[in-house]
């Protein structure tokens with residue numbers, strides 16, 4: 001099992017651990033993260049962080065490899081998260097990724113490098129031919145991340161998600177193994 005994936009100078013992906021909880025609580029309590037994601041709670045509590053870490057441990061056992069990664073910055077610890085959702089099992093041809101990066105570290109290319117690293121890793125370790133990502137239409141920065149990481153914009157999905165009683169338009173991006 002891979003325990004760490006190098007991303008760029010000082011940045012690596014590694015499994016979540018209990019010591020990440022203070023940074024998770026610090027960085028995940030942000031309106032922008034809440035508004036641009038589907039499942040991250042707000043406010044983000046100690047119990048939310050504990051449950052998430054437990055789930056990542058269970059997922060690693062269930063799937064036989066790490067699928068949820070902490071983005072780690074040397075000296076700071078956790079600054080974000082990225083992972084595969086395992087939509088069709090580990091042997092499926094298709095999966096979806098999701099990610100977030102803490103506000104102080106944005107616009108330095110870190111999320112793009114993390115998406116590149118994870119995409120390469122899951123193509124290398126699983127029989128995937130397609131990785132996709134859904135981005136809320138009001139989140140152009142995330143669309144830009146995917147484009148820079150080689151993903152293609154495939155379509156505009158009207159009222160694709162329902163969150164707190166509101167339907168949200170999304171943009172679909174995908175990366176094909178040969179690309």
Ligand SMILES: CC(C)(COP(=O)(O)OP(=O)(O)OC[C@H]1O[C@@H](n2cnc3c(N)ncnc32)[C@H](O)[C@@H]1OP(=O)(O)O)[C@@H](O)C(=O)NCCC(=O)NCCS
Pocket residue numbers: 032033036037098099100101102105106107108109110111112113134135136139140141142144145
């Ligand atoms: C989306 C997110 C992961 C980007 O992380 P990041 O490390 O800043 O991304 P990068 O630095 O690799 O690239 C960001 C790109 O978006 C661009 N960008 C930033 N804000 C933008 C905006 N409001 N409109 C358009 N582009 C924007 C940047 O200029 C950069 O592109 P460039 O290199 O061509 O200049 C981060 O903002 C985040 O965590 N947001 C909240 C959670 C989230 O949206 N998760 C994704 C859900 S699909």
